[in-house]
Amino acid sequence: xxxxxxxxxxxxxxxxxxxxxxxxxxxxxxxxxxxxxxxxxxxxxxxxxxxxxxxxxxxxxxxxxxxxxxxxxxxxxxxxxxxxxxxxxxxxxxxxxxxxxxxxxxxxxxxxxxxxxxxxxxxxxxxxxxxxxxxxxxxxxxxxxxxxxxxxxxxxxxxxxxxxxxxxxxxxxxxxxxxxxxxxxxxxxxxxxxxxxxxxxxxxxxxxxxxxxxxxxxxxxxxxxxxxxxxxxxxxxxxxxxxxxxxxxxxxxxxxxxxxxxxxxxxxxxxxxxxxxxxxxxxxxxxxxxxxxxxxxxxxxxxxxxxxxxxxxxxxxxxxxxxx
Numbered sequence: 115x116x117x118x119x120x121x122x123x124x125x126x127x128x129x130x131x132x133x134x135x136x137x138x139x140x141x142x143x144x145x146x147x148x149x150x151x152x153x154x155x156x157x158x159x160x161x162x163x164x165x166x167x168x169x170x171x172x173x174x175x176x177x178x179x180x181x182x183x184x185x186x187x188x189x190x191x192x193x194x195x196x197x198x199x200x201x202x203x204x205x206x207x208x209x210x211x212x213x214x215x216x217x218x219x220x221x222x223x224x225x226x227x228x229x230x231x232x233x234x235x236x237x238x239x240x241x242x243x244x245x246x247x248x249x250x251x252x253x254x255x256x257x258x259x260x261x262x263x264x265x266x267x268x269x270x271x272x273x274x275x276x277x278x279x280x281x282x283x284x285x286x287x288x289x290x291x292x293x294x295x296x297x298x299x300x301x302x303x304x305x306x307x308x309x310x311x312x313x314x315x316x317x318x319x320x321x322x323x324x325x326x327x328x329x330x331x332x333x334x335x336x337x338x339x340x341x342x343x344x345x346x347x348x349x350x351x352x353x354x355x356x357x358x359x360x361x362x363x364x365x366x367x368x369x370x371x372x373x374x375x376x377x378x379x380x381x382x383x384x385x386x387x388x389x390x391x392x393x394x395x396x397x398x399x400x401x402x403x404x405x406x407x408x409x410x411x412x413x414x415x416x417x418x419x420x421x422x423x424x425x426x427x428x429x430x431x432x433x434x435x436x437x438x
Contacts, residue, residue, distance in 0.1 A: 141201055141379050145176040149205050151190030152273060153183045155303020157322045161236050161367055162206040164399070168390040183300050186276045186437065187211030188223065195224040199374035201383065204233065208367045210277045213422035217430040218276040218437045227423060230370035231380050232416035234387045237405040238366040240340035241282050242324050243353065244333045245316040246309060254337045254356035257316075261292035269295045271305040271317040275437050278365040279305075281426070282318040282339055284433035289358055309333060320365050321346075321404035339363040346404045366422075368415050384412050 148166050150158040159181065166177035182190035191211035197203035212226045224230075243254065251257045261268060272280035275298045287294055297314055299305035302323050308314045310332050318339065325346065328335040337353045338344050341362045353361040369387060371380060390396055391407035400407050430436075 141382060142173055142175045144202060145178055146201070147178050147180060147203050149190050149194055149203070150179065150181050151183060151187035151205065151207065151211050152301035153181050153303045154301075155306065155323065156273060156301045157237070157239070157320045157365070157367055158206045158208055159303070160322055160403075164396065165206075165236070165369075165387055165390055168393070168396065169386060172386060172389075181301075186215055186218065186274045188215055188219070191215075191226070192223045194370070195229040195372055197372050199231070199372040199376075201371060201375055201379035204369055204371045204383070205230075206236065206367060207370050208278070209365055209422060209426070210274070212368070212370065212419050214276055214278065214281065214426040214430065216423050217427040218435060227420050229373050230419075231373050231375040232412045232419060233369040233371055233380055233383050234412065235366060235368040235408050235410050235415045235418060236387070236391070237322070237368075237400070238364055238408050239321040239405045240338045240344060240364055241279060241318045241320055242328065242338050242347070242350070243286075243316065243318050243336040244309065244324055244328060245336060246312045246314075247331070247334050248312055249315045249334075251336065252334075254351070254353060254358065257336055258290050258292055258357070261290075261294060265293040266295055268316070269297045269314050271309060271314045271319075272296060272298050273302045273305060273319075274298050274300060276430075276435065278363065279318050279320070281429055281433060281435065282363040284435060285363060285429060286318065286353070286358070286361070288433055289361055318363075325404050344404055346402060366418070368418075380412055 148162050150162050152158050162179050166179050169177045182193050187210045191205060191207060194203055194205040215222055216226055251260055270283050302320060305317060306323055309317055310327060327333040335347060335350045337351050337356050339353055343352055388409040391409045397407055
């Protein structure tokens with residue numbers, strides 16, 4: 115009886131295998147939609163456009179960059195998590211929607227550890243404490259003194275509630291015992307516009323979108339949040355060496371697809387993005403933006419996501435932040 119059913123079963127298995135091979139060989143056969151969970155102008159948008167342009171050059175299929183901002187990145191992340199797992203819908207995610215939000219929201223509409231197929235870690239960058247030039251401070255010690263002299267009277271911008279920018283500022287408040295008022299924006303792009311315009315005096319912002327404005331003098335960089343100085347801003351001290359020992363905060367960004375996306379398509383996406391990251395012109399551009407390419411395998415990125423969820427949970431609890 116078993117022998118009678120073995121050939122059809124074997125044929126079915128072989129058909130599935132050949133189908134996956136054919137799928138990988140023909141992918142992509144139509145445009146890819148590359149979503150970002152924040153508005154245009156921020157880090158996820160910049161990175162998606164860098165990688166998307168090169169993917170189009172290689173594959174000849176349009177890579178459409180589209181923003182789905184809102185709810186601290188949850189709207190865009192949830193949309194991609196619930197999209198068909200065929201490789202034609204991907205997300206340039208960030209530590210906010212992929213790790214931090216799991217602790218900020220008691221009813222997150224997706225599971226960052228289970229509802230995505232990790233593709234590649236695209237960037238790992240420090241933040242910069244930046245001020246509008248009109249704020250009368252030149253370093254972190256003067257900044258802390260000003261905040262303590264006027265508790266709660268100064269506002270700071272963030273890319274949204276629970277974003278790395280928000281939690282980094284809250285960690286700074288906790289460690290320095292200063293009071294500052296949070297003004298959340300719908301992403302780094304709008305926040306930076308108001309920073310440059312002087313509508314808001316300072317922020318902890320990701321290195322990638324803020325670097326040109328610091329170099330041009332439109333904004334003043336007081337300190338970086340990494341444990342060591344940035345090679346692109348070597349003249350700016352770290353927060354830790356400026357009187358706040360032990361302070362460190364790094365934001366990361368990476369590509370994910372919906373869970374269930376065929377492994378061969380994930381592998382093809384990963385190989386292409388690793389190749390792009392190591393192209394001399396792209397590598398140099400990322401370095402100049404303060405984000406040396408990191409790349410790696412899907413498994414390595416998946417392990418990072420899982421390790422970051424409990425790490426940021428401690429920060430959220432310490433800062434007593436909740437978005438429910």
